[in-house]
C-alpha cells in the first residue's frame with residue numbers, strides 16, 4: 001500500500017467513526033428529555049402501579065432522575081422551553097418518561113405564599129402518604145398534566161394536608177408535612193406511580209361539583 005492509500009484508509013476509518021452517532025437513552029448521564037420522550041395518556045405504562053426503587057441507586061435510575069429534574073428546570077426557563085419546545089412542568093413522574101420506578105421530581109414555589117415563597121425542589125424515591133387530613137381542597141382552575149395534551153376542566157379533590165414519607169437519592173428518609181398547593185402537586189405525582197390520572201377524580205356527571213359529605217374548600 002502506498003502512502004496515499006494508507007492515508008486514505010485512515011481517513012475512511014475516521015469517517016466511519018464520526019458517523020457512529022451515539023444514541024443516548026434516558027438512563028444515560030446527561031440526557032435531555034424532550035416532549036417526544038413524554039408518555040401521553042392512552043399508554044398502558046401510565047395505568048399500572050410502577051416498581052419500587054432499590055438502594056443504592058443504580059446509575060440508570062440516578063441518571064433518569066437527573067434528566068427528570070433537568071426537564072423541570074429547563075421547561076420553566078422561557079428561553080430553553082422555547083428553544084426545545086418544552087411544556088412547563090412543576091412535577092414529573094418516572095413512568096411519564098417510560099421508566100418503571102416509583103420516583104418523581106418536583107420543582108415549584110408555593111403559589112399561596114406571596115413574599116419569599118418556599119421553593120420545593122425534590123427528587124423523591126418510593127414516596128408514600130403516611131397520614132392526611134380529612135379536609136380536602138382543589139385548584140379552582142383545575143389541574144394539568146404533561147401527559148395530557150387537552151384541557152380537562154373540573155374539580156380534582158385532594159387532601160388539604162398530607163405527611164409524605166420518601167427517600168432521597170442517597171436512601172435517606174425524608175418526611176414532608178405539606179399543606180395546600182405543595183400537597184396537591186405531590187398527590188398528583190404520587191397518583192401517577194399508582195396508575196391514576198388526575199381526571200379520574202373528577203365527577204363525571206358534574207365536573208364542577210364538590211364531592212358531597214366532605215369538608216372541601218377551593219384553594220383560593
Ligand SMILES: [Zn+2]
Nearest residue numbers: 144145146147
Ligand atoms: Zn401528571
